Amino acid sequence: MSGRLNGKVAVVTGAGSGMGAAMVEAFCAEGAEVIAADISGKQNALAERIGSACYPVQVDVSDGASIQAMLAAAIKRFGRLDILCNNAGIQGAYGKTADYDLAEFDRVWATNGRGVFMGMKYAIPLMLESGGGSIINTSSMAALVAFPAMPAYAASKAAVSMLTKLTAAEYAAANIRVNAILPGAIDTGMTQAMPSADLAAAVKATPIGRIGRPSEIANLAVFFASDESSFVTGTLVPVDGGYTLL
Numbered sequence: 001m002s003g004r005l006n007g008k009v010a011v012v013t014g015a016g017s018g019m020g021a022a023m024v025e026a027f028c029a030e031g032a033e034v035i036a037a038d039i040s041g042k043q044n045a046l047a048e049r050i051g052s053a054c055y056p057v058q059v060d061v062s063d064g065a066s067i068q069a070m071l072a073a074a075i076k077r078f079g080r081l082d083i084l085c086n087n088a089g090i091q092g093a094y095g096k097t098a099d100y101d102l103a104e105f106d107r108v109w110a111t112n113g114r115g116v117f118m119g120m121k122y123a124i125p126l127m128l129e130s131g132g133g134s135i136i137n138t139s140s141m142a143a144l145v146a147f148p149a150m151p152a153y154a155a156s157k158a159a160v161s162m163l164t165k166l167t168a169a170e171y172a173a174a175n176i177r178v179n180a181i182l183p184g185a186i187d188t189g190m191t192q193a194m195p196s197a198d199l200a201a202a203v204k205a206t207p208i209g210r211i212g213r214p215s216e217i218a219n220l221a222v223f224f225a226s227d228e229s230s231f232v233t234g235t236l237v238p239v240d241g242g243y244t245l246l
């Protein structure tokens, strides 16, 4: 099937790498026009490769003015906003609760938690102008099961899950759907930077028995972004090879 996102305009954060880049590729392949937004600059090469359906924007999702400028670019370049993927995220340092550095906690929250909140806050008025929309937040299996020594990351992702549900409830009648993807261990820049023993343990605890591919996250994002999911809102869907089953 193709053309599932024909006529739609999307913004994807964290688009320079991993899942965000896979979402941009999948959305464009399905006919969407996409703002590929990232802090790193890596979105520029992606946009160049895809062509005119993809426009790169530099964003820092911890900064509200930067998010507003990113969303304004979607309107300026493509005329509307239908889809927002709040996908950018950082893992932050490891450390048990009593030892956890407060500045690091705030840094992780600013990107992963507050960044997602601001993305929704500033996108919703633009989506209302377009007659509705679909917001897709990247949470984590760390919002479902306890990963010791990751208090900032886990708390931020649990917040993303609840913000997804409550925002879905607030705007369902206004034709804005909000859903979250809860990835398990996926082969991206984030997992490539993890200690190899931790990654090996996560893969071992995954019933399907391998690490996930970014495209396997993007497949669900396409479904949430498209009208195929028109009666689906407020859901938190694990894509984790069965990790959270056990």
Ligand SMILES: NC(=O)c1ccc[n+]([C@@H]2O[C@H](COP(=O)([O-])OP(=O)(O)OC[C@H]3O[C@@H](n4cnc5c(N)ncnc54)[C@H](O)[C@@H]3O)[C@@H](O)[C@H]2O)c1
Pocket: 013, 014, 015, 016, 017, 018, 019, 020, 037, 038, 039, 040, 042, 059, 060, 061, 062, 087, 088, 089, 090, 091, 111, 138, 139, 140, 141, 142, 182, 183, 184, 185, 186, 187, 188, 189, 190, 191
């Ligand atoms: N990889 C996994 O196993 C896994 C599991 C669960 C959840 N996640 C979540 O998936 C999302 C995507 O991460 P990924 O795994 O593709 O990692 P990644 O590191 O490959 O990509 C993350 C991207 O976000 C960008 N980014 C970081 N801070 C930013 C900021 N302040 N503003 C804008 N962009 C910023 C980075 O430059 C990078 O390109 C994250 O929210 C992450 O927490 C990942």
